[in-house]
Amino acid sequence: MRVQGRTRRGLLRLLGAAALVTAGTAAAQAEVTTVRLAKQFGISYLPLTLMETEQLLEKQAKQRGFEVKTEWLRFTGGSGMNDAVLSGGLDFASGGVGPFLTIWGRTQGNIKVKGVAALNAMPLWLVTVNPEVKAIKDFGPKDKIALPTVKTSIQALTLQMAAEKAFGEGQQHKLDALTVSMGHPDAQTAMMGGRSEITAHFGSPPFQELELKDPRARKVLDSYDVMGGPHTFNLVWASGRFVDANPKVTAAFVAALEDSLKLIRDDPARAAALWIKAEGAKMSQEEAEAIVRAPQNEWTTAPKRMLEYLAYMNRVGLVSAKAATENELFFPVPGKEAGKGAGR
Template structure:
C-alpha cells in the first residue's frame, strides 16, 4: 500500500512538472526514409557507414536504424502522419505541403537540407525546344503530380511562360512515376512517356543519349541554386528525441564532409550500395559538379513557398525561413 502510494505521488509530481515517464528515454530504433537518386548520397553514406549510430553514441545513446524506400514524397508523408516513420527525406514540394497542413497538430518542420541541385526537364521529342512546345500528345513523368518539387517547378515555369493564372497549363500532361521507371519508359521509346522531369543521375544518363535533350533547368526558373532535398520530422518526435536529432544533423555534416573530401570514395560507396550501373567517373563528375552543393543550409525555400501560397497549394505563410525548420540549423544563412 505504501509503495503504491509513493509511486502515485511520484507520478503526480512528474505530471505536475510537465514530465512523462518516457521523457528521458529516446527511441532505440530510428526509422528513416529516402528515395532514388544520387541526391540522397548523404543519407546513403550515413546508412552504409553507420554514422547516425556513431554520432548517437556521442550523445550517450545506442540506436539501430531502419531504412525505408519511397518513390515520392506523398507516401512518406502518409507514413510520417501515421507514426510509421521518424524522418522523411524528399523534395521541397512535399516538405512545404506537410508543413502547411500540420501547423495546428504535428507541426512538421525541416531538420536540415541535403543539397542544392538543379533539376532538368528532359525530352526525346525533337519538336519540343521550350515548354511552350508541349502538346496534348506529350506525357511528362515526374515523382508526384501537383506536389513534387518537379511538379511545382514546372508550374512556376508555366506561369512565367504562359502568364499569370496559367500555372496549371501543363499539369494534364504529367504522370506520377518514380525516376528509374520514368527513365526506362522515356528512353525505351515504347511508352507514351516522352519527357521526364527528373534529377541526378537520371537526367545525366538520359542526356548521354543523342535522342534526348534538355528543355528546362530549375536553376533558371528559381534564379539560382535552390534546395532540392531535405529531411523533415514532426515536432512530437523531435521534442521526444532531441539527442537523436542532434546526432542526425551531426551525421549529415559528417557525411557531407566525406563527400567533399573524397568524391571518388563516395561515388564507389553509392554505386555499390544502390547497385547502380554507372561508371565511377560519371558518378564522380556529378558529385563534383560545382552546381551540386552538399549542404545542410536551406536555399530559396521561401521562393517555393511564395509560389505555393499564390497557387493555393499551401495556405500557411511565412517570410522567415527559420519557421520552416527546427532550431538545429537556424544559425545557417538560409533563405
C-alpha cells in the same frame, strides 16, 4: 543494534542509489531505440546513403552515450513519405521542397512538421526525346511528362512556375494534364525505351545526366533558370512530436549528417564509389564522381530559395501557412543558438 542501524542506513543508501540509476537508465531509454528513416532514388540522396552504409547515426549515438538501431525505408515520392510521417510510421522523411512545404503547411496546428536540415542544392532538368519539342510551349496533347508526384512534387511546382512565365498569368496549370506520377528509375526506362507514352521526364541526378548521353534526348528546362539561381532540392523533415520526445536522437542525426557531408567534401571519389555499390547503379565511377563534384551541385544544410516556392504555393492556394524567413521552416539545430540552423 548500532551495527544494525548502520546496516539499515547503508542498505537505504544503496537502494536510493539503485533507484537513481534505474531512473537515469529509464530516462536515457525514453527516446526511441530504433530510428526509422527514409530516402528516395537518385544520387541527390547521397548524404543519407553514406549515413546508412557507414552507420554514421549509430556511431554518433554511441559517442553520446546511447545506442540506436536504424531502419531504412525507400519511397518513390514525397507524398508517400508524408503519409508515413502523419501515421507515425516514419521518424525522418526526406524529399523535395514541394512535399515538405505541403506537410509543413498542413501540420502547424497539430504535430508541427518542420525541416531538420537541407541536403543539397541541385538543378533539375526537364528532358525530352520528342524531336519537335524545343521549349515547354512545344509540348502537345500526345506528350506525357513523367515526374515523381503530379501537382505537388518540386518538379511539378517548377513546371507550373515555368508554364506561368511561358503562357502568362493564370496559366500555371496548362501542362498539368500532361504530367504522370512515376518514380525516376521507371520514368527513365519508359522514356528511353520508346515503347510508352512517356516522351519527357522531369527528373534529378543522375537520371537526367544519363538520359542526355543519348543523342535523342535534349534538355528543355533547367530549374535554376526558373528560380533565378541555385535552390534547395532535397531536405529532411520530422514532426515536432518526434523531435520534442527525442532531442538526443535528433542531435545525433544532425551530427551524422554533418559527418556525411564532410565525407562528400573531403573524398568525393570514395563517396561516389560507396553510392554506386550501395545502389547497384549502372554507371561508371567517373560518371558518378563527376556529378558529386559538379559545381552546380552543392552539398549543404543551408536552405536556398525555399521561400520562393512557398510564396508560389501560397499564391495558388496549395499552402495557406506563411513564413517570413527560412528559419521558420526548420527546427533549431541542436547545440546551436535557437533560430540559427546549421548553415542557415
